[in-house]
Amino acid sequence: MEDLRVYFFTSRGISRAVDGVSFHVGEGETLGVVGESGCGKSVTALGILRLVPAPGRVVGGRVFLEGEDITKVSEAHIRHIRGAKISMILQDPMTSLNPVFSIGSQVGESITIHQGLKGRTLLKRVIEMLKLVRIPAAESRITDYPHQMSGGMRQRVAGAIGISCEPRVLICDEPTTALDVTIQAQYLELLKEVQERTGVALIFITHDMGIIARMCDRVVVMYAGRVVETGSVRDVFLDANQPYTISLLKCLPRLEGVAHLESIEGQPPDPHTFPPACRFAPRCPKVQPVCNEVYPEMVKVKEGHMAACYFPGDWHRDK
Amino acid sequence: MGRYIMGRAVQGLTSMFLVTIFVFGIVRLSGDPLQMLLPEEAPPEQYAEMKKLLYLDKPIVVQYWKWISRVVRGDLGTSTKLRIPVMELIGERLPNTLQLAAVAFAFTLTLGLAVGVYAAAWRGSVVDYVARGFAVMGQAAPSFWSGIIFILIFAVYLRWLPAGGKGGLSSIILPAFTLGWLPVAGVMRMTRSSMLEVLNSEYIKLARIKGVRETLVLWKHGFKNAALPVLTYTALIFIAMINGSVIIETVFAWPGIGRLVLEAVLNRDFPIVQAVVLMFSTWYILGNLFIDIGYAYLNPRIRY
Numbered sequence: 001m002e003d004l005r006v007y008f009f010t011s012r013g014i015s016r017a018v019d020g021v022s023f024h025v026g027e028g029e030t031l032g033v034v035g036e037s038g039c040g041k042s043v044t045a046l047g048i049l050r051l052v053p054a055p056g057r058v059v060g061g062r063v064f065l066e067g068e069d070i071t072k073v074s075e076a077h078i079r080h081i082r083g084a085k086i087s088m089i090l091q092d093p094m095t096s097l098n099p100v101f102s103i104g105s106q107v108g109e110s111i112t113i114h115q116g117l118k119g120r121t122l123l124k125r126v127i128e129m130l131k132l133v134r135i136p137a138a139e140s141r142i143t144d145y146p147h148q149m150s151g152g153m154r155q156r157v158a159g160a161i162g163i164s165c166e167p168r169v170l171i172c173d174e175p176t177t178a179l180d181v182t183i184q185a186q187y188l189e190l191l192k193e194v195q196e197r198t199g200v201a202l203i204f205i206t207h208d209m210g211i212i213a214r215m216c217d218r219v220v221v222m223y224a225g226r227v228v229e230t231g232s233v234r235d236v237f238l239d240a241n242q243p244y245t246i247s248l249l250k251c252l253p254r255l256e257g258v259a260h261l262e263s264i265e266g267q268p269p270d271p272h273t274f275p276p277a278c279r280f281a282p283r284c285p286k287v288q289p290v291c292n293e294v295y296p297e298m299v300k301v302k303e304g305h306m307a308a309c310y311f312p313g314d315w316h317r318d319k
Numbered sequence: 320m321g322r323y324i325m326g327r328a329v330q331g332l333t334s335m336f337l338v339t340i341f342v343f344g345i346v347r348l349s350g351d352p353l354q355m356l357l358p359e360e361a362p363p364e365q366y367a368e369m370k371k372l373l374y375l376d377k378p379i380v381v382q383y384w385k386w387i388s389r390v391v392r393g394d395l396g397t398s399t400k401l402r403i404p405v406m407e408l409i410g411e412r413l414p415n416t417l418q419l420a421a422v423a424f425a426f427t428l429t430l431g432l433a434v435g436v437y438a439a440a441w442r443g444s445v446v447d448y449v450a451r452g453f454a455v456m457g458q459a460a461p462s463f464w465s466g467i468i469f470i471l472i473f474a475v476y477l478r479w480l481p482a483g484g485k486g487g488l489s490s491i492i493l494p495a496f497t498l499g500w501l502p503v504a505g506v507m508r509m510t511r512s513s514m515l516e517v518l519n520s521e522y523i524k525l526a527r528i529k530g531v532r533e534t535l536v537l538w539k540h541g542f543k544n545a546a547l548p549v550l551t552y553t554a555l556i557f558i559a560m561i562n563g564s565v566i567i568e569t570v571f572a573w574p575g576i577g578r579l580v581l582e583a584v585l586n587r588d589f590p591i592v593q594a595v596v597l598m599f600s601t602w603y604i605l606g607n608l609f610i611d612i613g614y615a616y617l618n619p620r621i622r623y
């Protein structure tokens with residue numbers, strides 16, 4: 001994905017919710033996308049699928065799937081990609097399933113749309129999918145309705161819907177925030193397993209650095225609609241170079257130092273009135289005059305590790 | 320589901336029973352029922368005959384029992400003015416009213432639902448604005464007034480449609496449209512707002528993510544949810560149409576039950592009024608029953 005831009009044309013002006021985001025994810029890889037609430041993670045995900053709600057619009061950028069730029073293809077074509085090649089699990093299992101259809105029909109729907117299965121073969125596939133996400137007694141649960149299931153079960157069903165057509169890319173938009181910790185751990189485990197079996201590329205959206213550390217190979221840190229740092233999880237965690245990433249890591253509770261738990265000063269900027277240059281500058285503890293002039297380009301810290309900061313690392317090291 | 324239907328049926332029967340008590344009681348509450356059931360100039364022998372027919376010398380429970388068993392068999396008494404059995408009069412007029420109501424109802428549902436769904440899907444478009452304007456007018460204009468205006472425009476000036484009476488197919492258009500306008504407006508507005516809420520939901524987003532076609536997103540995933548509250552509202556449409564028919568049939572000289580009952584009220588023809596009240600109530604209770612069952616069928620959270 002290159003330079004994706006999604007703007008909302010609201011009555012208050014243009015809201016540049018996603019403003020030039022680039023990243024890539026390979027087969028069998030897990031990419032974490034992390035950032036504060038409102039930084040544009042979900043909008044990025046919907047932008048990939050071209051499903052940004054009005055008044056929003058993808059205004060620029062290219063998204064390549066297996067070499068094809070899907071921002072240019074026809075509406076009918078992208079519909080064949082949605083659910084089949086790129087799929088998504090939404091945040092809230094309580095509201096993301098349709099209350100008036102049985103879970104069997106909801107899991108089966110995309111299989112019918114994209115693979116044309118019907119009747120008994122479809123039923124078999126649906127049961128197989130529900131078993132894959134470890135729904136107990138899957139055979140008897142396909143006629144159940146969402147309200148008859150717990151949140152954890154529903155999120156598994158949502159997971160089954162996501163993987164039902166064996167997509168190449170599965171976007172998980174904070175799929176576990178609504179679940180309690182034990183269920184959350186089980187669910188993450190499950191996603192990993194599915195990935196091993198199908199080789200799906202996972203894009204894992206979260207604001208939980210802990211989950212990133214546990215789940216992901218690489219990470220993209222977003223701030224105010226832009227990527228501020230990206231690299232392997234190991235590099236970013238051990239040698240964060242952008243002040244926002246560093247602050248974010250400090251917010252992580254640690255076993256040895258819970259007392260030092262910090263939060264980042266100030267509020268993220270309103271996407272209608274982003275600062276012209278570095279968007280983190282108003283909150284940055286090490287801000288320099290240049291930071292308020294031009295937006296810093298991404299600089300290479302080492303192979304595969306980039307940060308958008310004029311003083312990458314300096315800040316970190318003199319601390 | 321079976322138990323639910325049974326329960327609702329029992330409730331329906333209870334309501335029915337209360338209605339019959341009411342209709343039965345109202346004649347007796349207001350003093351001598353014979354004075355109400357017979358014209359003022361009735362001869363004494365008719366008076367005596369009626370008294371025997373109604374078992375007025377027997378205890379009230381027996382009177383009710385005798386009356387209700389006649390009603391159940393379809394004997395609703397005789398018009399005091401026209402001297403024709405009420406059942407016959409109703410049988411003659413009912414098809415006309417049903418025809419009018421059916422056309423108005425079909426018009427209400429198709430137009431109200433379809434326009435409501437698309438007004439929501441294309442919010443802020445021309446369709447949306449026209450639909451909302453149409454709805455506001457429908458809800459603001461009283462039907463006797465809009466009826467007269469339609470007659471003026473389409474019958475008097477343009478001469479496209481007949482002004483009243485029941486003739487060919489064209490004669491039903493104006494009355495049905497007038498009768499349906501208010502409910503269309505209601506259904507449209509409710510469908511629109513209900514649909515707007517549904518379209519904002521996560522499960523609609525998920526349907527699109529799955530690659531479902533937009534038409535199916537609207538009608539399968541969206542409409543089935545949005546229709547639930549609207550369906551209940553159709554119960555109110557029944558009342559609106561029943562109440563409305565009295566006025567509309569008068570404005571358009573439509574020979575239905577509404578006009579029959581209006582004439583009966585003016586003539587103090589009590590058996591007719593009684594029978595029609597009983598019939599409208601039954602109609603309403605049955606309508607509600609079907610709606611509840613339909614609602615349960617659509618909404619799995621009730622079904623189980």
Ligand SMILES: Nc1ncnc2c1ncn2[C@@H]1O[C@H](COP(=O)(O)OP(=O)(O)OP(=O)(O)O)[C@@H](O)[C@H]1O
Pocket residue numbers: 008010015017035036037038039040041042043044053054055056207271
């Ligand atoms: N329908 C909309 N209309 C206008 N602006 C919107 C709309 N949806 C999102 N935005 C803007 O896009 C920005 C990014 O929202 P997004 O949902 O992507 O945040 P997020 O990073 O997913 O946050 P969270 O962690 O809370 O899910 C928001 O700040 C908001 O201003």
Ligand SMILES: [Mg+2]
Pocket residue numbers: 041042043173
């Ligand atoms: Mg989000």
